[in-house]
Amino acid sequence: MRDPKPETAPLSVIPPEQWNELAAAAVAARARAYAPYSGFFVGAAVRTRDGRIFSGANVENASYGLTLCAERSAIVQAVLAGGREIVAVAVSSGISPPATPCGMCRQTMAEFAEDCEVLLLGGPKGDEERRVVTLSQLLPQAFRPASLSRGKGPVGG
Numbered sequence: 001m002r003d004p005k006p007e008t009a010p011l012s013v014i015p016p017e018q019w020n021e022l023a024a025a026a027v028a029a030r031a032r033a034y035a036p037y038s039g040f041f042v043g044a045a046v047r048t049r050d051g052r053i054f055s056g057a058n059v060e061n062a063s064y065g066l067t068l069c070a071e072r073s074a075i076v077q078a079v080l081a082g083g084r085e086i087v088a089v090a091v092s093s094g095i096s097p098p099a100t101p102c103g104m105c106r107q108t109m110a111e112f113a114e115d116c117e118v119l120l121l122g123g124p125k126g127d128e129e130r131r132v133v134t135l136s137q138l139l140p141q142a143f144r145p146a147s148l149s150r151g152k153g154p155v156g157g
């Protein structure tokens with residue numbers, strides 16, 4: 001049977017005040033987004049296993065394909081600081097219902113999280129609407145680092 005209230009699923013990996021902290025970091029980062037081409041401003045924040053928070057925003061380019069999404073920008077910050085295990089993510093967009101991460105960002109999360117909860121924030125101010133999903137819901141049967149070791153060797157060998 002379908003979960004009747006997936007939107008109100010309990011936030012389990014971290015306590016509510018830490019979710020609020022993560023949400024605030026995503027909203028603050030959204031104000032720094034560089035999105036002159038799309039006009040679509042996104043902020044993200046990730047919390048690593050050791051409790052640190054890293055934030056990021058989308059950064060566009062006149063060569064459109066170079067655009068960096070908010071989620072990947074936050075993850076890059078975490079990895080550069082040695083944070084390779086992500087336990088929670090918050091994404092703030094100005095739309096309703098809140099935007100979900102794009103496929104490339106989901107795959108990037110899967111590199112650094114076995115699974116994690118993702119708080120989607122939306123609405124005009126970027127945080128009035130809240131919805132929680134898991135990475136495994138967003139990207140079931142993900143291709144993972146462990147998949148590579150199972151495929152090593154010559155083709156057909």
Ligand code: THU
Pocket residue numbers: 035038040041042057058059060067068069070071100101102105
């Ligand atoms: N964007 C993100 O930052 N994250 C996503 O998951 C989806 C899309 C950005 C990229 C681009 O700057 C703008 O939103 C419109 O696609």
